[in-house]
Amino acid sequence: MSKITMTVNGKAASGDVEGRTLLSSFLREDLFLTGTHIGCDTSQCGACVVHVNGVAVKSCTMLAAEADGAEISTIEGQAAPDGTLNTIQQAFQDHHGLQCGFCTPGMVMSAAALLKENPKPTEAEVRHYLEGNICRCTGYHNIVKAILAASGQEIPAIAAE
Amino acid sequence: MYNFEFEKPGTLADAVAAMSADEAQALGGGQTLIPTLKQRLASPSVLVSLSGIGEMQGICMGDQGEMCIGGSSTHASVAAASGYRALSALAGQIGDPAVRARGTIGGSLANNDPSACYPAAALASGATIKTNAREIAADDYFEGMFATALDEGEIITEVRFPVPEIAHYEKFVQPASRFALVGVFVAKFKDGVRVAVTGASEEGVFRWSEAEAALSANFAAEALDGLTVDAEGMIGDLHGSKEYRAHLVNVITKRAVKAAA
Numbered sequence: 001m002s003k004i005t006m007t008v009n010g011k012a013a014s015g016d017v018e019g020r021t022l023l024s025s026f027l028r029e030d031l032f033l034t035g036t037h038i039g040c041d042t043s044q045c046g047a048c049v050v051h052v053n054g055v056a057v058k059s060c061t062m063l064a065a066e067a068d069g070a071e072i073s074t075i076e077g078q079a080a081p082d083g084t085l086n087t088i089q090q091a092f093q094d095h096h097g098l099q100c101g102f103c104t105p106g107m108v109m110s111a112a113a114l115l116k117e118n119p120k121p122t123e124a125e126v127r128h129y130l131e132g133n134i135c136r137c138t139g140y141h142n143i144v145k146a147i148l149a150a151s152g153q154e155i156p157a158i159a160a161e
Numbered sequence: 162m163y164n165f166e167f168e169k170p171g172t173l174a175d176a177v178a179a180m181s182a183d184e185a186q187a188l189g190g191g192q193t194l195i196p197t198l199k200q201r202l203a204s205p206s207v208l209v210s211l212s213g214i215g216e217m218q219g220i221c222m223g224d225q226g227e228m229c230i231g232g233s234s235t236h237a238s239v240a241a242a243s244g245y246r247a248l249s250a251l252a253g254q255i256g257d258p259a260v261r262a263r264g265t266i267g268g269s270l271a272n273n274d275p276s277a278c279y280p281a282a283a284l285a286s287g288a289t290i291k292t293n294a295r296e297i298a299a300d301d302y303f304e305g306m307f308a309t310a311l312d313e314g315e316i317i318t319e320v321r322f323p324v325p326e327i328a329h330y331e332k333f334v335q336p337a338s339r340f341a342l343v344g345v346f347v348a349k350f351k352d353g354v355r356v357a358v359t360g361a362s363e364e365g366v367f368r369w370s371e372a373e374a375a376l377s378a379n380f381a382a383e384a385l386d387g388l389t390v391d392a393e394g395m396i397g398d399l400h401g402s403k404e405y406r407a408h409l410v411n412v413i414t415k416r417a418v419k420a421a422a
């Protein structure tokens with residue numbers, strides 16, 4: 001066991017972890033931040049995406065010990081303290097960017113990373129950026145629309161209206 | 162996952178010392194190793210993280226105009242580098258943004274997955290793989306599927322890529338894994354053309370010498386007309402038969418040449 005300390009959604013957090021403890025396990029099981037979802041065992045689905053020092057990573061594919069000293073943001077830190085959704089979350093709601101919601105935390109965190117890097121992405125850029133985020137429900141079109149809307153752009157006519 | 166100790170040395174010397182422990186294993190970005198650990202296909206006693214070693218970070222241009230990439234450089238940092246466009250484009254096509262944020266060039270070359278992208282770039286560019294102990298030419302480094310010339314505990318500290326006159330990596334993506342179903346890196350140097358193929362062969366990445374000869378004489382897609390690779394020895398799986406992959410090698414090489422020219 002070793003002690004790790006990090007900042008999670010602006011608050012200091014610490015705990016004792018084994019070598020094998022994943023960042024996702026630490027967030028979910030030690031800090032009870034269960035908004036970060038685990039959708040696979042193969043690092044492919046992206047439901048677990050969080051930001052580590054501002055960069056989107058799959059928290060299921062990073063050891064908690066590697067995040068010692070880092071700044072982490074998770075889906076729980078996205079809405080305002082009074083519960084008001086941020087622009088991306090609100091756009092997901094407005095454009096029906098979710099159905100079961102399982103992929104949504106990862107989608108929102110990936111979208112936030114994309115818009116920070118590229119504030120006005122094209123539809124193709126949005127789709128390319130989301131290659132590591134799998135959704136079993138929506139067929140992606142409404143997710144793409146939501147992200148384009150959150151970037152303040154006109155939403156083009158996308159297939160499967 | 163079996164448990165292990167975690168160490169994060171700050172210098173290469175400390176990492177080499179830590180790697181001498183029984184069953185110690187290096188941890189790069191973990192984008193291959195962590196999924197492997199989850200499946201209990203590896204059971205190291207100690208994981209030695211290479212992410213805190215300053216000497217293994219950074220990308221620069223060397224005296225001979227070659228691109229020198231620290232072994233712990235992430236795919237994202239190579240994608241953002243300037244100096245070798247085809248290589249940066251390749252790095253930008255590996256996996257997805259989250260994989261590129263963590264995965265490293267040293268990890269990819271040490272792993273030598275038969276469908277990985279970097280091995281094609283290293284072999285086609287005639288790169289040099291620098292370790293804590295020696296320098297290995299790419300031609301001597303790849304020894305078949307998941308096999309390399311690295312010794313137990315040896316750490317890739319840097320990879321040096323001579324920059325060709327023109328080059329291109331063409332990747333035919335396997336849509337489920339996003340690895341290469343077939344990927345071809347074509348590099349035209351002053352003294353000839355090198356062609357490396359990944360994803361196709363059961364022996365892992367290989368140089369396609371017939372194509373190299375034809376392209377060295379005439380760097381045009383038509384020069385590859387009629388050239389074939391033997392389907393025997395190609396990978397056949399549910400994503401594509403041996404014959405399909407053999408056919409793709411020619412098609413993708415032609416596309417790479419067209420895109421490079």
Ligand SMILES: Cc1cc2nc3c(=O)[nH]c(=O)nc-3n(C[C@H](O)[C@H](O)[C@H](O)COP(=O)(O)OP(=O)(O)OC[C@H]3O[C@@H](n4cnc5c(N)ncnc54)[C@H](O)[C@@H]3O)c2cc1C
Binds near residue numbers: 043190
């Ligand atoms: C969803 C997904 C999609 C992917 N798509 C692609 C793709 O399209 N193309 C592609 O090429 N790859 C792809 N990958 C693999 C990815 O590129 C990995 O990052 C890479 O294969 C391993 O690098 P790593 O730094 O993560 O190494 P790790 O996973 O940490 O380690 C891999 C192996 O290398 C060893 N090692 C690590 N660093 C060093 C070093 N410096 N010296 C010596 N040994 C070392 C480790 O001990 C281990 O055996 C994908 C991975 C995922 C999860």
Ligand code: FES
Binds near residue numbers: 048049058
């Ligand atoms: S849970 Fe992390 S990628 Fe699927």
Ligand code: FES
Binds near residue numbers: 097
């Ligand atoms: S909304 Fe159900 S998986 Fe995406």
